[in-house]
Amino acid sequence: MLSAVIAGSASADDKEIHEDEVKAAFVYNFAKFVEWPADKISESINLCILGESPLGFSALKAIDGRTAQEKQLVIKLLNKSDELKDCHIVFIAASERNKVAQLLKSAHQQHALTVSDMDRFAEMGGAIGLVKTDEKIRFAINLLAAQEAGLVISSRLLSLTLVVYDENNRPTP
Amino acid sequence: MRNIKNTLILTVISAGFGIATAQAAPDAEVADLSLEELMDVKIYSAAKKEQAMSDTAAAAFVISQEDIRRSGATSIPDALRMAPGVQVAQINAHDWAISIRGFNDRFSNKLLVLIDGRTVYSPLFSGTYWSAQDVVLEDIDRIEVIRGPGGTVWGANAVNGVINIRTKHSKNTQGGLVSAQGGNYQNGGSVRYGGELGKEGTYRVYAKGKQNSDYLNRQNQNAHDQWSAGQGGFRADYALTGKDELLFSGDIQEMEGDETIGLRTPVDSSMSQRNANATAKLTHKTENGEWYLQSFYLTDERRGYSLNQLIDTFDVEFQHNFQAGQRNAVTWGLDYRLVSDELTDFNGVSFTPASRATQLFSALLQDQFSITDDLRLTVGSKVEHNDYSGFEYQPNARLLWKLNENHSTWTSASRAVRTPTRGFQDIRIDLYRIPAIPPFLPNATAGAIVGDTGFKSEEVIAFEWGYRGQMSQNLSFDVATFYNTYNNLLSSYPKVVQSPGLTQNLSVMVNGLEAESYGAELYANWKVTDSWRLQPGYTWLTVDTRTKSSNIDTGLALKNEGSSPQNQYSIRSQLSLPHNIEFDTSVYYVDNLRDTSTFQNPMIKVPNYTRLDLRLGWRPIKALELSVAGQNLLDGRHPEFIADDIVASQIPRSVYGKAVVTW
Numbered sequence: 001m002l003s004a005v006i007a008g009s010a011s012a013d014d015k016e017i018h019e020d021e022v023k024a025a026f027v028y029n030f031a032k033f034v035e036w037p038a039d040k041i042s043e044s045i046n047l048c049i050l051g052e053s054p055l056g057f058s059a060l061k062a063i064d065g066r067t068a069q070e071k072q073l074v075i076k077l078l079n080k081s082d083e084l085k086d087c088h089i090v091f092i093a094a095s096e097r098n099k100v101a102q103l104l105k106s107a108h109q110q111h112a113l114t115v116s117d118m119d120r121f122a123e124m125g126g127a128i129g130l131v132k133t134d135e136k137i138r139f140a141i142n143l144l145a146a147q148e149a150g151l152v153i154s155s156r157l158l159s160l161t162l163v164v165y166d167e168n169n170r171p172t173p
Numbered sequence: 174m175r176n177i178k179n180t181l182i183l184t185v186i187s188a189g190f191g192i193a194t195a196q197a198a199p200d201a202e203v204a205d206l207s208l209e210e211l212m213d214v215k216i217y218s219a220a221k222k223e224q225a226m227s228d229t230a231a232a233a234f235v236i237s238q239e240d241i242r243r244s245g246a247t248s249i250p251d252a253l254r255m256a257p258g259v260q261v262a263q264i265n266a267h268d269w270a271i272s273i274r275g276f277n278d279r280f281s282n283k284l285l286v287l288i289d290g291r292t293v294y295s296p297l298f299s300g301t302y303w304s305a306q307d308v309v310l311e312d313i314d315r316i317e318v319i320r321g322p323g324g325t326v327w328g329a330n331a332v333n334g335v336i337n338i339r340t341k342h343s344k345n346t347q348g349g350l351v352s353a354q355g356g357n358y359q360n361g362g363s364v365r366y367g368g369e370l371g372k373e374g375t376y377r378v379y380a381k382g383k384q385n386s387d388y389l390n391r392q393n394q395n396a397h398d399q400w401s402a403g404q405g406g407f408r409a410d411y412a413l414t415g416k417d418e419l420l421f422s423g424d425i426q427e428m429e430g431d432e433t434i435g436l437r438t439p440v441d442s443s444m445s446q447r448n449a450n451a452t453a454k455l456t457h458k459t460e461n462g463e464w465y466l467q468s469f470y471l472t473d474e475r476r477g478y479s480l481n482q483l484i485d486t487f488d489v490e491f492q493h494n495f496q497a498g499q500r501n502a503v504t505w506g507l508d509y510r511l512v513s514d515e516l517t518d519f520n521g522v523s524f525t526p527a528s529r530a531t532q533l534f535s536a537l538l539q540d541q542f543s544i545t546d547d548l549r550l551t552v553g554s555k556v557e558h559n560d561y562s563g564f565e566y567q568p569n570a571r572l573l574w575k576l577n578e579n580h581s582t583w584t585s586a587s588r589a590v591r592t593p594t595r596g597f598q599d600i601r602i603d604l605y606r607i608p609a610i611p612p613f614l615p616n617a618t619a620g621a622i623v624g625d626t627g628f629k630s631e632e633v634i635a636f637e638w639g640y641r642g643q644m645s646q647n648l649s650f651d652v653a654t655f656y657n658t659y660n661n662l663l664s665s666y667p668k669v670v671q672s673p674g675l676t677q678n679l680s681v682m683v684n685g686l687e688a689e690s691y692g693a694e695l696y697a698n699w700k701v702t703d704s705w706r707l708q709p710g711y712t713w714l715t716v717d718t719r720t721k722s723s724n725i726d727t728g729l730a731l732k733n734e735g736s737s738p739q740n741q742y743s744i745r746s747q748l749s750l751p752h753n754i755e756f757d758t759s760v761y762y763v764d765n766l767r768d769t770s771t772f773q774n775p776m777i778k779v780p781n782y783t784r785l786d787l788r789l790g791w792r793p794i795k796a797l798e799l800s801v802a803g804q805n806l807l808d809g810r811h812p813e814f815i816a817d818d819i820v821a822s823q824i825p826r827s828v829y830g831k832a833v834v835t836w
Contacts, residue, residue, distance in 0.1 A: 021203045022214050029208045052345055061373075061412055063204045079348035081796040081836050098704075098749055099795075138212060160208055 400430025
C-alpha cells in the first residue's frame with residue numbers, strides 16, 4: 001500500500017514480470033536438468049523452501065504440481081526445525097544467510113540441490129545461485145557443491161550459466 | 174567434471190548467445206518459458222516496491238522485523254524509538270506520548286496510526302491509546318513510519334506523519350511459535366500457530382497475554398499503574414487465483430489496570446478496555462496495476478475515572494493503482510466511514526449529545542508523472558466531507574530526482590488537516606465548583622473547559638526536502654528537512670457566563686494559535702562488517718507558536734513549543750557473534766522538555782536523559798532463541814513525559830529474559 005500511497009512509486013512496466021515469478025520458473029527449470037542419485041529418487045521432486053518468504057505465494061503456486069522429468073514438483077514450506085531428508089531441491093532464503101554453511105552441509109548430505117537468490121551464494125558453496133543483473137535473472141553454478149551432494153547437472157544447464165566455480169575458487173568457509 | 178579447472182569465469186554471459194527474444198507473450202505462463210527465455214525476461218521486484226521507501230518523494234523509514242527482534246523492544250511504542258523524527262515518551266506503565274515532528278502529548282492528534290490498514294486512533298480525541306495497540310511482535314512484518322503530511326493519500330489526521338504497522342502474510346507464519354518473557358516489571362507470553370487451508374490458503378491464530386507491575390511516581394511512591402492485558406486473533410489469506418487474493422483477520426483484546434488521575438488531589442482509579450475488530454480485503458492484480466476493496470469493523474469499549482466510551486467504527490475503502498501510458502501512474506480511491514458512540518460521563522467529563530453517529534466520505538486522485546526517466550512529479554489531492562467541518566481538501570505535489578543509481582533528492586509541498594472531533598466540539602470538562610457562601614459569595618462558582626461547535630480543522634502547509642545516498646554497498650544515509658506552518662491550532666479563551674445563582678468561568682476551545690516548525694532528521698545505515706551493523710540517527714526540531722489574538726490563553730502555545738525534545742541522538746548496533754550469539758546495543762539521548770502540561774503552573778519540565786538498551790541473544794538450536802535484555806540501564810528511574818490528565822510515573826530500569834520456541 002505504501003508505494004501506492006506515497007506516490008504510486010512502484011510503476012510496473014507492462015512488459016516486466018515479477019522477479020519472484022521468474023525466480024520460481026528458474027527453479028522449476030533446474031528440476032528438469034539435474035540428476036539425483038538413484039536412492040534419492042522418489043515419486044515426486046520435492047522443492048523445500050527454507051526461511052522467510054523467499055518467493056511469493058502466487059509465484060510458488062505457479063510452479064507447484066508441474067512436471068519435471070516425468071515427476072510432479074511438490075512444494076514444501078519448511079519450518080525451522082524440519083529435516084531436509086525428503087527434499088530434492090532446497091531453496092534457501094536470504095534471511096538464512098548467517099547459517100548458510102550449516103544449511104548447505106546438511107542439504108548436501110541429503111543429496112539436495114541447493115538454490116538461493118542471496119548474494120554470492122554459489123561462491124559460498126551453494127550449488128546454484130540466482131543472480132540479478134541488468135534487471136534480468138541469471139545463475140551461477142558451483143560444481144563442487146553439486147558434486148558434494150552427489151548430483152549431476154546437465155550440460156545444457158552448464159552452458160547457460162553465468163559463472164561456474166570449481167574447487168580452485170571455492171572460498172574457505 | 175572435477176577437471177574443469179582454473180576457471181573463475183568458465184562461461185558465458187547468456188545474452189552473448191543472442192538467444193531468441195523472449196518478451197513473454199502476455200498470456201503465457203512464466204513457468205512455461207525455457208531457461209533461455211527466462212534469462213531474457215525483464216523483471217521488477219518486490220524489493221522495488223519496498224525500496225519504494227527509498228525511492229519515494231517523502232521522508233519514510235522502515236522498522237523491520239529483524240530490527241524489532243534485535244532491539245529487545247517489548248511493545249510497539251518501544252519499537253518506535255528506533256525511527257528518526259519520532260518522539261516516543263512513556264508516561265506510566267501503560268500510557269505513552271508519541272508524535273512525529275513535534276506537538277507531543279498523551280493524545281497526540283496530528284498523527285495517523287494504522288495496523289494492517291485499519292485506523293486505530295480514537296475518533297473521540299484523534300489520539301491513540303497505545304496500550305491497546307498490540308500484536309505478537311514476532312508476527313510484525315514491518316512498521317512503516319512516514320514523517321510529514323500524508324493527508325493526500327491517508328486522509329485527515331496524517332498532519333505530521335503516519336505510522337503503519339503491518340503484520341506478516343499468514344504464509345510466512347506457518348508452524349508454531351511460543352514466546353515467554355519474564356522480568357522485574359514485565360511478564361508475558363504469546364502462542365501462535367499457522368497452517369494451511371486447502372491448497373489455496375494459509376492461516377494463523379494467536380493468543381497473547383502480558384502483565385506489568387507498578388512503577389514509582391515522581392515522589393518515589395507506588396505509582397499505582399499496574400496493568401494486564403490479553404488478546405487473541407487470526408488472519409487467513411486465500412490466493413483465489415493468481416490474480417486475486419482474499420484476506421480475513423480479526424482480533425479481540427481485553428485489558429485492565431490502574432491509573433492515577435491528575436487532579437489537584439490525585440485520585441487512584443482504575444480503567445479497563447475491551448475491543449474487537451474484523452477486516453476483509455480483496456486484492457486484485459490487473460494487467461497494468463492493482464485494486465483492492467477493504468472493509469473493517471471495530472468496536473471499542475473503554476471504562477475509566479471520568480468517562481465510559483463505547484465506539485463503533487465501520488469503514489469501507491476502495492483503491493486502484495494503474496499505469497496509464499508510458500509516463501503516468503494513477504491512484505484513485507474512495508472511502509466511507511461511519512463512527513457511532515455512546516459516552517457515559519461521570520466525575521466531570523461530559524459530551525452533548527451523549528451519543529452521536531458521524532459519517533466521513535472521501536475521494537482521492539493522484540498522478541505520478543515521469544517527466545524523464547530520472548525526474549518524477551506526483552500531484553494529487555484528497556477531498557473529504559465530514560460531519561464536523563464539512564469539506565476538506567488535502568493536496569500535495571512531490572518531485573523526485575534520481576541523480577544516478579545511488580543518489581536521489583526530493584522535495585514536496587503539501588497541505589493537511591486535523592479535523593475536529595467530539596473531543597473539541599461536544600465536550601465539557603468540569604474542573605471545580607465552589608458553593609455559594611452568602612452573603613460574602615452570593616453565587617456559586619464553577620470552572621470548566623468546554624468545546625465549541627464552531628471549532629474548525631487545524632491546518633498545516635508543509636515544505637520538505639530530502640536526500641538519500643548509497644555511498645557504497647555498506648553505507649547509506651538519509652537526510653530530510655522540513656518547514657511547516659500551522660494555522661487554527663487548538664487553544665482556548667476565557668469566558669464568564671452569569672446565570673442566576675451561578676458564575677461559570679469557562680475556557681472555551683478555539684482555533685486560536687498559529688505556529689511554525691522546522692527541523693531535520695538524519696540517519697545512516699553502516700554495515701561495518703558482515704556481522705556488525707551500526708545505525709546512527711539525529712533529530713532536530715524547533716516549534717514556534719503565537720496566539721492569534723490577545724485574549725487567547727497561552728498554555729497550549731507554551732506546551733506546543735515545549736513538549737517535544739529539540740535534539741534527539743541515537744545509535745544502534747547489531748553485532749552477530751560466533752555460535753549464533755547476538756549482542757545488540759541501543760543508546761538514545763533525548764533533550765529536556767521545557768513544558769508538557771497545558772494547565773499547570775509553573776511549567777512542568779522533564780530533564781534530558783540518556784537511555785541504554787542491551788540485548789544478548791543466543792540460538793543454541795534452530796528452534797530455540799534465548800535472550801536477556803535490559804532497558805533504560807543507565808538510570809534507576811526517570812520521567813519521560815508528564816501529562817495533563819494522569820499522574821506520570823518514572824520509567825524504571827528493567828531487565829527481562831525471553832525464550833522463543835518455533836516449530
